[in-house]
Amino acid sequence: MAQRAGSADLPLHGGRVPAWLGERMTRLGAIITEAIVIEYGREEMLRRLAHPFWFQSFGAVMGMDWHSSGITTSVIGALKRGLAPRAKDLGIHVCGGRGSHSRKTPAELLAVAERVGLDGGALGRASRLVAKVDSAAVQDGFGLYLHGFIVTDDGQWVVVQQGMNEETRQARRYHWLSEGLTSFLDDPHAAIEGQSTGEIVNLADRRADTSRQRQLDLLADLGPDRIAREAAKLEAKPAPPAPQGELFLPHLTMPAHHDVRAEDVVARRLQGNLRAAAECGPRDFANLLLVPGVGARTVRALAQVAEVVHGAPYRFGDPARFSLAHGGKDRHPFPVPLRVYDQTIRVLKSAITRAHLGHSDELAALRRLDAEARRLEVAADDRLVETVIAADIARSHDYGGMSVFGPEPPLSSVRPGRRPLR
Known part of the structure; x- marks a missing residue:
């Protein structure tokens, strides 16, 4: 069975991703994906996408709003644009998207299947079943509006889809992974993200098998009209309390506040990122640091990107930390430092290019950077997060904020008094 990984609250945010950020997210997302595929394989990239905490951190390191539902749309869109030209080489194909794009998913899957020799009909059926389970079998008050289906040349796939509850202004993200999936109706989710908003009817749980069968029996014995009359009587009665601890997953709470606060970041992990950048950067990137425009600030961003590539699942419980690499489009925690962002992309692209030519020294340096960050983690000052944010705000113009x-x-x-907020 697919393993459930947890859940998280996602505040709904409006607005669009500006072109200057969307273009960079496309490039950075594709390069990070390529690095993961080179280091760990395509299947590992699917596992990462099926992990809600990693997915949120992935979006945060790319400059999106670190806590909001917008990360889902922007990450899926960036990967779809960025991986399309690399699909033949990487063997990863991104289909679907938000709104009308989600309805094109079966046709896109058929096109992919024809190119690489997969069963397009089976993939389309999986896409429709996933959407039906999360919209009908799991009655949690969230209407689906996004459906992203990522499939490899081997036929393995992950689905990331999202629903919204307009009354509560919350979103819920659902993660599916084909690896180990044997049934669409017995605990199929890799993870569900979102805040519990009351009693949830989850007919996609193996414990609901009896309920599913009884519903079919009722439909055959009573017919739809009588069932509707009986349901109306039940709605007039107070509902019994829901069993404690059943059918709910542990979830990461993404707060409503937009600014990054000390309590949103595991300070000792941030300390490890900073110390690794300071101690390993000059040694592993000696030639790079001689290039104008590349300095300690870029290496700090690379330390956090390296963790997205190499980090273990338990390290992504504080997605806010990854927003300290490239900031956020709404100036939280600070404006996106375009010069740093572009240098990060350039360094990663160089590492990928050299790796394809048989020279893995730069990719190995990133791996060492991540390993050192974990080794150098120590208790950090309570004001470390505020200090880092203040320093980036002060130099924002210099970094091309x-x-x-x-x-x-x-x-x-x-x-x-005017700079911190607008």
Whole structure:
């Protein structure tokens, strides 16, 4: 059976991803994916996408709003654009998306299947069943509006889809993984993300098998009209309390506040990232650091990207930490440092290119950077997070800071009290 990995609260956010960020997310997402495939294989990339905590951290390191539902749409969109030109080489294909794009998923899967020799009909059926289970069999109050289906040349797949509850202004993300999946109706989810909003009817749980059979029996014995009358009588009665601890998964709570606070970050892990960048950067990136524009700040971002590539699942419980690599489009925790972002992409692209040519020294340096970050983790000062954010805000203009509000002006040109928020 597919393993459940947990859940998380996702506040609904509106707005669009600006073109300057969307283009960079496309490039960075594709390069990170390629690095994971080179190091660990295609199946491992699918497992990462099926892990809700990693998925949220992946979006945060790319400059999206670290805690919001928008990460789902933007990550799926970035991967679809970025991996399309690499599909033949990587063997990974991204289909579907938000709204009308989700309804095109079966046709896109058929096209992929014809190119690589898969059973397109079976993939389309899986896509429709996944959507039906999460929209009808799991009655949790969230209406689906996004369906992303990622499939490999081997026929393995992961589905990431999301629903919204307009009343509570919350989103719920569902993760499916074909690896180990033997039934669509007995605990099929790899994970469900979202806040519990009350009693949930989950007919996709193996414990609901008897209930499913009784529903079919009722339909045959009573017919739909009598069932509707009996249901109306039951709705007038108070519902019994739901059993404690049943059918709910542990979940990561993504807070409503947009700013990154100390309590959102595991400070000792951040300390490890910072110390590894300071101690390993000069040794492993000696030639790189001589290039104008690449310095300690870029190596710090690379340390967090390296963790996204190499980190163990337990390390992604604080997605906010990964927003400290490239900031956020809404200036939280700080404006996106475009110069740093572009240098991160350039370094990773160089490492991937050299790896394809048989030279893995730069990819190995990233792996060592991540290993050192874990080794160097120590108890950190309570104000470490605030200190890091303040330093990036102070140098935002120097780093080419950009947000949905436009380019960051020099600090000297901003009146006191106006810079932290707009």
